[in-house]
Amino acid sequence: MVQTIRLPPQPQACELCGRQVALTRHHLIPKSLHDKAYVQKRYGRLERITATLWVCRPCHDQIHKVLSEKELALSYNSREALLAHPQIQTFVQWLSRKPAGFVPRH
Numbered sequence: 001m002v003q004t005i006r007l008p009p010q011p012q013a014c015e016l017c018g019r020q021v022a023l024t025r026h027h028l029i030p031k032s033l034h035d036k037a038y039v040q041k042r043y044g045r046l047e048r049i050t051a052t053l054w055v056c057r058p059c060h061d062q063i064h065k066v067l068s069e070k071e072l073a074l075s076y077n078s079r080e081a082l083l084a085h086p087q088i089q090t091f092v093q094w095l096s097r098k099p100a101g102f103v104p105r106h
Helices: 037-042 045-050 057-066 069-074 079-084 086-096
Strands: 023-027 052-056
Touching: 023 057, 037 069, 052 057, 057 086, 079 086
Parallel strands: none
Antiparallel strands: 023 052
16 A cells, blocks of 8 residues: 655745745755665654755755754754754844845855
8 A cells, every 4th residue: 555645734934934935845854865774763764754844945055054964864853953053043043033035145
């Protein structure tokens, strides 16, 4: 029997900064690591596929600028963990005060 995988629905706003802008899907467990033994031992197939957040492009870019894929998979694989990282937290707090059309220069 084929199991249907349902991804979390897209919210109205970025799940990090809360701005209502176009959103992208961030895989909490990077897809590039799904075939690694240390990832497969830690997370089941369904969790690897469905663990996602909807974030705006600036938040998404900041996540990948600050953290490696391995760090994301092993330590920063939840919204709470990402928001606890000092650089992500500072960026999200700053960005949350900007208007929806604002795009930071990197």
